């Protein structure tokens with residue numbers, strides 16, 4: 001069986017992955033948490049999964065590259081510097097980075113891109129998300145993933161049209177922007193809604209995560225699929241055959 005090394009193994013996601021690993025055809029090679037050394041685990045595992053914190057990503061990638069071990073990165077709150085490090089690592093090893101490993105969001109991403117491409121720029125796009133009270137980053141990685149898909153559908157880049165939140169006298173909406181709203185509270189696993197608002201009508205498509213198992217299952221599928229692959233960037237849609 002393929003052995004999985006978990007960065008962030010004591011966290012909500014790390015525990016969810018370990019719980020279902022055997023049923024998905026994987027064994028757990030071990031885990032690393034805050035203060036741990038990521039290098040030995042990278043040497044022993046067939047493939048790594050990272051659900052930890054952005055601050056740890058650089059050392060996790062260095063360990064994966066040194067051991068030539070593929071890595072699935074689910075950690076969110078990543079900055080452009082992290083994405084540059086991921087690109088560099090993908091020259092050496094197989095890497096899959098996504099803000100959401102679930103089947104539902106992977107399909108939603110495709111639908112959002114398609115809708116944005118077919119609807120003109122006079123349809124305003126807003127993305128709302130809600131998560132549990134412990135979540136530390138906003139907008140969520142999934143919201144940004146969906147925003148990238150919407151922007152790509154329109155032939156633009158999210159960085160050029162992103163509006164993160166509104167408060168006070170912000171003025172009328174600028175055409176072509178993509179807005180984000182983040183709510184936090186309780187134990188919500190992860191809800192996302194993409195709203196296409198036109199003149200006199202609205203289209204709303206979304207996803208509600210009811211259990212972290214959906215992310216854990218997707219992460220394990222991705223890890224098993226990635227093990228033994230050639231260096232490069234890979235995507236959840238490829239893993240799931242969508």
Ligand SMILES: NC(=O)C1=CN([C@@H]2O[C@H](COP(=O)(O)OP(=O)(O)OC[C@H]3O[C@@H](n4cnc5c(N)ncnc54)[C@H](OP(=O)(O)O)[C@@H]3O)[C@@H](O)[C@H]2O)C=CC1
Nearest residue numbers: 008010011012013033034051052056074076099100101215
């Ligand atoms: N892509 C996806 O589908 C999903 C992504 N996520 C993302 O995954 C990440 C983790 O989420 P969640 O499990 O809820 O968070 P938790 O806070 O529950 O867990 C984070 C874990 O990371 C560990 N950690 C902190 N620093 C380091 C370090 N330097 N090296 C290794 N491990 C470290 C923590 O260890 P310690 O306890 O010792 O501090 C903890 O075990 C978040 O960014 C979240 O947004 C979540 C769900 C799905």
Ligand SMILES: O=C(O)C1=N[C@H](C(=O)O)C[C@H](O)C1
Nearest residue numbers: 076099135140141142143190
């Ligand atoms: O922190 C979480 O819990 C989640 N994080 C991911 C995100 O930022 O989108 C995925 C999921 O929504 C749960």
